[in-house]
Amino acid sequence: MDAEARNQYLRELRDEYGLARKAVKSQLLDEAVKRTGLARKVILRKLARPVTLVRRPRAKRRRIYDAAVAAALTELWTLFDYPCGQRLVPLLREQVPRLRQQGWWQCPEEVAAKLLRISAKTADRLLAPQRRQLRLDRRRGRSMRRLLWEQIPLKVAEEWDRRQVGNLQVDFVAHCGQSTAGRFLWTLSTVDIASNWWEGEPVMRLAAKTRRGSQVHRRYDVPATPYQRLLASGQLSQAARESLQQRYASLNPIQLRQQIEQRQNELLRTLRRSETRPDSARKLTPRSVTSFVTQGAAVRLPEEMT
Numbered sequence: 001m002d003a004e005a006r007n008q009y010l011r012e013l014r015d016e017y018g019l020a021r022k023a024v025k026s027q028l029l030d031e032a033v034k035r036t037g038l039a040r041k042v043i044l045r046k047l048a049r050p051v052t053l054v055r056r057p058r059a060k061r062r063r064i065y066d067a068a069v070a071a072a073l074t075e076l077w078t079l080f081d082y083p084c085g086q087r088l089v090p091l092l093r094e095q096v097p098r099l100r101q102q103g104w105w106q107c108p109e110e111v112a113a114k115l116l117r118i119s120a121k122t123a124d125r126l127l128a129p130q131r132r133q134l135r136l137d138r139r140r141g142r143s144m145r146r147l148l149w150e151q152i153p154l155k156v157a158e159e160w161d162r163r164q165v166g167n168l169q170v171d172f173v174a175h176c177g178q179s180t181a182g183r184f185l186w187t188l189s190t191v192d193i194a195s196n197w198w199e200g201e202p203v204m205r206l207a208a209k210t211r212r213g214s215q216v217h218r219r220y221d222v223p224a225t226p227y228q229r230l231l232a233s234g235q236l237s238q239a240a241r242e243s244l245q246q247r248y249a250s251l252n253p254i255q256l257r258q259q260i261e262q263r264q265n266e267l268l269r270t271l272r273r274s275e276t277r278p279d280s281a282r283k284l285t286p287r288s289v290t291s292f293v294t295q296g297a298a299v300r301l302p303e304e305m306t
Contacts (some may be wrong), residue, residue: 006036007046009043014047069114070126072107076115077127079257082136085120085127090223092116092123103255165194165235185272186265197226 010032017028052117065073073092077083080091092115098103100112107115159166169191176184192196209218227248230236238245 006038009035010043010046011050013052019048052153065114065118065126068108068111069118072115073123073126074130076105077123077130078258079253081136081257082131085122085124087223088123089118089120090225092118094225094228099253102252160193162194165192165230165233167193169193192226193228195229197230216279223300 001270013028013032017025023166028245029040029043032038033040036043038046043056071282076092080095083091095110096105096115100107171189171191173178173187173189175185175187176182207221210217224232227244230244233242
């Protein structure tokens with residue numbers, strides 16, 4: 001029984017309860033407890049106050065972040081390569097005033113003020129339709145088996161020297177998207193553990209990492225860009241600090257994004273041209289014995305064995 005049906009039942013019961021004798025009232029209350037699942041005292045309070053049995057329409061909340069804010073947020077979200085809300089919000093507070101001051105990106109003053117105070121959850125909610133359209137909600141599961149994962153030694157955050165800038169972690173990255181089918185690039189990705197210097201967006205640095213069996217629990221600090229972490233580290237010389245600040249001030253995120261997309265398109269065109277050449281056909285190497293057997297020619301048994 002939902003709230004509306006329950007209140008309707010109690011409204012009808014109220015008239016009958018008011019005219020009934022004391023013994024009958026007790027029976028009516030017992031029946032109401034069974035039907036509604038409410039306690040007797042709660043039912044008595046509702047019967048004594050008829051106003052509580054009328055469902056008032058919920059007042060609509062005034063919409064703060066309108067379509068103009070959502071459009072500007074989507075534009076910046078795309079510019080910074082689709083980060084989550086927790087990473088996007090620090091970027092907005094740092095980059096919106098800078099982009100507008102340099103004349104690289106403009107929006108109304110009211111929209112800019114809302115972008116600076118938007119929360120991470122609100123940003124994720126406004127970007128949810130675009131995220132679904134681009135299919136960015138997919139999460140990869142762990143490809144290893146659980147027993148194998150438990151046997152792999154894992155270096156937790158407490159074992160890293162994250163105070164000294166210059167300690168690097170190198171990973172082999174497959175740029176294959178959601179599938180390893182077809183041709184794609186493999187690169188070595190290097191990240192500085194202290195500053196997380198790797199990409200130009202805020203990074204939630206791992207504050208603690210504990211392991212319980214095959215489960216790894218992570219706790220992150222406040223998101224900050226690698227540039228901000230390096231400046232706050234106190235390990236840069238004055239000359240290096242000034243050089244880094246000048247370099248940062250000269251970078252135009254919109255221009256960098258356009259250059260990256262231009263080079264990606266050039267790479268894609270080069271790949272497509274190579275695929276159309278007659279000599280580009282190559283024999284694929286089987287990934288397993290099963291694929292080797294299935295791709296090979298059929299083998300027939302001698303007639304005397306059949």
